Amino acid sequence: MNIIFKALNDTTRREILELLKDRDMTAGEIADQFNISKPSISHHLDLLKQAGLVIANKDGQFIHYSINTTVMDEMLKWMLQFKRKK
Amino acid sequence: MNIIFKALNDTTRREILELLKDRDMTAGEIADQFNISKPSISHHLDLLKQAGLVIANKDGQFIHYSINTTVMDEMLKWMLQFKRKK
DNA sequence: TAGATATTTAGACAAATGTCTAAATAATAT
């Protein structure tokens, strides 16, 4: 839970998720969308991966990243507890 | 958006929200639930207030805090965008 | 095998964060 909130607490990482919502992308393609160095993006991707929010798939020299929304279900469930009770 | 994620990115603050889910509490009552100094709790409450997640109401020398779930709707909406699209 | 391309790892550094103690502010009670 902690690690998920941590991963989402950064604009760049949230934007990465929004990109991956539409289609899978390689690390390089993702980095091209930001004015941030590739190592920094790599670090962001690592945090997202640790949180289980993205999945990395190696394909030759490329690494394809895809979003994993099942992890978000846990967060959605956490948030909904506040709406249920009066 | 940013400030909401920031506010939720801390276990103590999330636990405060879970306490307030059941009933309104004063700053002192909230602080009593944690092994953290009152000034630190005060700071956490301030961040939650800035994010709009709680509302403070002064009543004499007490300040009653209550949860405001409408702000969470924005977050829920953000999260649901990932579930909608295929 | 060498060189180019894709990505990560390592290490440094400034800024942000969570915590504390001491002091300030405000309201209540004696």
Add this chain to the structure above:
DNA sequence: ATATTATTTAGACATTTGTCTAAATATCTA
């Protein structure tokens, strides 16, 4: 008025975070 209670503000400090550059690793191509 003074002391007590509730809460916040101020300032300090160690830890975490986001970023960078330089170097390492891995794959592909000529």
